[in-house]
Amino acid sequence: MKQFDYVRPATVTEAVAAAAQPGAVYLAAGTNLLDLMKGNISRPDRLVDVTHLEGLDGIERLADGGLRIGALVSNADLAHDADFARSYPAVAEALLSGASAQLRNAATVGGNLLQRTRCAYFYDTASRCNKREAGSGCDARDDENRGHAVLGWSENCIATHPSDFCVPLVALDAVVEIEGRNGRREIALEALHRLPGDAPERESALEPGDLIVAVRLPPAASGFAAHARYLKVRERTSYAFAIVSAAAALRIEGGRIAEARLALGGVAAKPWRARAAEDVLRGVAPTADAFQEAAWRALTDAKPSGDNAFKIELARRIVARALSLAAAGTPARLPALPASLFASTSGAIHA
Amino acid sequence: MPELNLTSAPAHLRHGSNIGQPLTRRDGILKVTGHATYAADNHPPGMLFAVIAVSRIAHGRVTSLDVAAAKRHPGVVDVMTPDHKPQLAIDPEIKTNPFVFRMEALQSNEVRYANQPIAVVIAETLEAATEGAVLLAPRYETLPPLVGLDAGESFVPPVVGVGNPSEHHRGDVEAGLASAEKRIDATYETPPQYHNAMEPHAIVVQWDGDSLSVDMPTQGLKLSLARIAELFGIAHDKIHIRSPFLGGGFGSKGLMGGPPVLGIMAAKLVGRPVKLVLRREQMYGPVGHRAPTRQRLRIGADGAGRLTALDHHARTVSSTFDDFYEPAADASHTLYAAPAIRTSHDAVRVNTGTPLFMRAPGEATGSIALESAIDEMAWACGMDPLAFRLKNYAEREPISGKPFSSKALRACYEQGAARFGWAKRSLQPRRMRDDDGLLVGWGLGTATFPALMFQADARAAIRRDGSGVMEIGAHDMGQGAWTALAQIAADAVGLDIDRVAFKAGTSDLPDAGIAGGSAHTATAGAAIHSAGAAVIAKLADLATNDERSPLFGAGNAGVIAREGRLIRRDDESRSESYAEILARAGLAEIEARGTGAPNPAAMEEYAMHAHGAVFAEVKVDPELGQVRVSRMVGAFAAGRIVNPLMVQSQLFGGMIWGLSFALHEEAITDRRTGRIMNANLGEYHVPVNADVPPLDVITVEEHDPHVNALGIKGVGEIGITGSAGAVANAVWHATGVRVRKFPIRIEELLTQR
Incomplete structure (x- = not known):
């Protein structure tokens, strides 16, 4: 592989300075980056290892009722934190439906947010890819695109963002804390990932050197704990990315939906918040008809980017199902098969 | 490389002979402790x-x-x-x-x-x-580049598989179809698949x-x-x-x-x-793969559900520079008693590495199409799929008319169905649900694989201390040759397994033939058996010709070898240990060689196949179309079972591969460039632990006096056959949707609500 420098800064300030140099990238667990480097998709000159930075691996309950999750908390530690899972069950469910146990033990909160698309043409360096090499073209557009985007795509890029974790986070208005050359700032997670437009190579709002140091859930996020689910359709149970997934969270008061949150995964270059669908649910009774209406509303703007029209219908159905499951109430325990359609309530069935 | 020493492993508890005992892998501790040296x-x-x-x-x-x-x-x-x-x-x-x-x-x-x-x-x-x-x-x-099953001009290959004629027929298929009361005409597609051994x-x-x-x-x-x-x-x-x-x-x-x-x-x-x-992605090219197929099956049946004709045509591909043709249609030769059978193949050349043997080449691809088509025919006749298969049970091999050397398939159907609970199946599809409202489907597939034999040699020796040596350049691919062949070796020289130094896995040892065609245990086993018999015969000569031996003069009555002693067959009170015989003869060691080979006369007379019946249950989300296999039962008759534990593992592995064939595996090729777009185990899906349901294997008792001296038929590949079709048929039974392109994808099952 290409030779690179490896630096291990002692402080966040040092890290930001080191990573602001051209050709530098941050290394956290490397569960995605190292594969990209082995495949020559990423050829950085310098890795800035942030895994030894102090103070980024805590889960902190805030005075205002919110929660602050350090960027270096592992996916497994977060999902298995009992308080966290109780307050944000859909997030825990999403985490545990992603990757494999081994990867979750390594993968970090910050890294998960910044994982790259799984588009085969992005990974295949013999193919044209506007994301990998700006302006080179998009070979996914006309061939293998069964799994590609149905929302927010452009002629330049039809890739999807693969994260499960981000889907409920964006539904719950998560905020990303960033340390950069000009100090600390924060942005909504929903604003972190960019749609491709005419610059698919620019995937996020981050500037060179920017380091995600924490993800914050606002006080209102835990208000959905009683009615929150994440549901993921995939082709096998062991390690597969979502064909489509949905996070649904409801606040039900007096038999009516006081507030709904809905986001979709596997459908766009970013975790897709479906605000129009949320709007139609406000103040109505949690009925199958209402959920159908919301499902249609969530996919109003969807259009196939290739051989993937089925994903639109599948997305409608999974939205309706996720809302129904959320309305039925968060299970007392996380299902043994998190986010699976086959997570039986009535007895053990397999996978 | 450190000297491989499998004989110092702790003794296993057992009674009686070595063959037939469920010994754990003798190389297991080496492997789990990381001491097994791979290349x-x-x-x-x-x-x-x-x-x-x-x-x-x-x-x-x-x-x-x-x-x-x-x-x-x-x-x-x-x-x-x-x-x-x-x-x-x-x-x-x-x-x-x-x-x-x-x-x-x-x-x-x-x-x-x-x-x-x-x-x-x-x-x-x-x-x-x-x-x-x-x-x-x-x-x-x-x-x-030439890409896909419709690339370029098609042609009829001279042979398919290993020297099989590309066309074969018996009886008049067109007349059989014309006279049929029910007919189906269905086309199935299977994708390219890659071996993806864990070790590159x-x-x-x-x-x-x-x-x-x-x-x-x-x-x-x-x-x-x-x-x-x-x-x-x-x-x-x-x-x-x-x-x-x-x-x-x-x-x-x-x-x-x-x-x-x-x-x-x-x-x-x-x-x-x-x-x-090789890197993982480099294994998608120069080291072989399973070619894609498109198979058309035309089947006719009379009013009573008896087949009148079976026509199976397979289109496949080979590379632009060499010839290997997946013999998919040949799967229709042996199972169902149609009076008229025709199988044929054609092919196109594409820019791919040459396709090669991949676990059950031809049988796996052909079986999923045949078993799906038989299921479709059963439904067309309004019959239970098992009853339909029994109605068309072949008492002689349909394509050749030969009797079977043995065939316990009926017992496989019976025992498998009983274990699975098949009798409670609804005839109509989309009628069964579980407590969560998921659609439940039950499917069946018949398994079959030829009982092959190749050529092999072995060298056996008895040493002065009474211990034995067996040498054969055999191959352990994980199937358990170190254990199963050592069991055969131990019985061959009449010793406990821990008293036999079993040597294998290097090219300086006698030729064990190829570990393929599910024939390795049978072939290498036959050579071991015959080398052991030869060395015991030499030892017996020493003893029975020596008047100082208690066995002197036993020549015609003969001796048997047991637990390190030769024992007079007609008088068990007269015996002598191997060590005593060699010591008196002043020999450090006595050795002999033996061979294993097919018996052409028996092959001429009999059709030789292993059989099985696989039952699968799937659950399908009625709205979202996601499928999971929830249990499988396979009953197999494969002659003598040398080691039930290894055999069970082989059959489990085959059944899992069948599940994979039906639901997961597919190399995705870009039609423009001929590049494989999922050449990694993240995206080329195979079932791993969470995808594998509870499996149940029954080995049905079967004695075959014709296949080889040990009566072994082999179990390396048969588990895939039948299983893939059973899962596909279960998906149909759950949903009422017949998917004919494999693997079955969720979009095919997103039916109207």
């Missing part, structure tokens, strides 16, 4: 790393390689290209026998498929060699003058040795191959491919030991 674990002093650069295009020519840039990279020692390489003794394009396939050994700049080796970078470290391969930055002259192809090579030492996983030590000898122009006895363990082979390590030859060439070029290991 790539060898690091001779001074070893360099070789990395293959592969073609990005599927068809054309390499016009330039930046060798200078690669060589400038720190650590790179040399770059082997078509212009800079050791000469081979013969052109690798020459097919010197039917088991030689053309390979890429840098003989030209031509590119015939994507991922074809085009250069080899040799460096002090793996990282340097890997980067050197990138720095070669090849340029190409690209020609349009690897070779560690050391030249010493004109002597060659090779560590390499191979399913055919002697075939590999012969191919190396002819390619490098060296004598057989100058080559030593070690292959004690394979991390899976599945047919992709059976015959010498290009990559290990490149490793040997690289070591010769640089004059130092070299290791070459």
